[in-house]
Amino acid sequence: MTPRSKRAEVRNPVLGLPAARLLQTMPADTRALIALLLTDLASDARRRSRASWDSRKAFVAAYWATVAVYAGHVARVLRGNGRKSAERKPFRISHKGYPDLMATDWADASHQYCERRDQLGLGASMFPEAMIQIAGMPVGRISYNGRIWMPGPWQPGDEPLFDNRRAETD
Structure with a gap:
């Protein structure tokens, strides 16, 4: 027993x-x-x-x-298993014209997007937004500055789901 x-x-x-x-x-x-x-x-x-x-x-x-x-x-x-896998990357970053990236959480998704943006040096006007999906369902949108928003168009007064400026100060 x-x-x-x-x-x-x-x-x-x-x-x-x-x-x-x-x-x-x-x-x-x-x-x-x-x-x-x-x-x-x-x-x-x-x-x-x-x-x-x-x-x-x-x-x-x-x-x-x-x-x-x-x-x-x-x-x-x-x-169902009682433990989460530390190596699991459930966030899929879909970026038009680029291969998908996998991320562990909001901060990792923002970081990977910004890293790709900086490596390519296209600037905000030329670098497209990316969508974040979990299990095939859109859960966020990454804007040129690395902030993550609800899927869909931005509306005045919207607050980011993840603000990379705040994450840097924490």
Whole structure:
């Protein structure tokens, strides 16, 4: 018999919920996309929790820590293996006229796009935007400056999904 602390449903209580079984029946590509986005959400929530704790906002820190834990639990249910692969590159950067690039996350996608732009030296007016896809689904658009936006045309007031200027200062 497996010790209690090693049983999957003890380590991840979400596995004990009926909806968890339904999540596992979704198509693999859909599960991969949602798992990746939940992992990203968990990472952002952990950052907010640390910032709130540093600001002595304990209740807000606890809230964001809880969001991070449950987002991570659901992501693991969707992945089905309990662990994420460190070498996996789920982001496909599709760039018209250039071979696709693979990236591990938003920062890596922005970095690879900017690196290609700088190597070619075409400048902003000549260098096309790129699309980011996960499991064949468009999830972002990289503009000439390396910022990542929601797919579709830019609208006034839009905020980037990933801002490489902020990433450089973190």
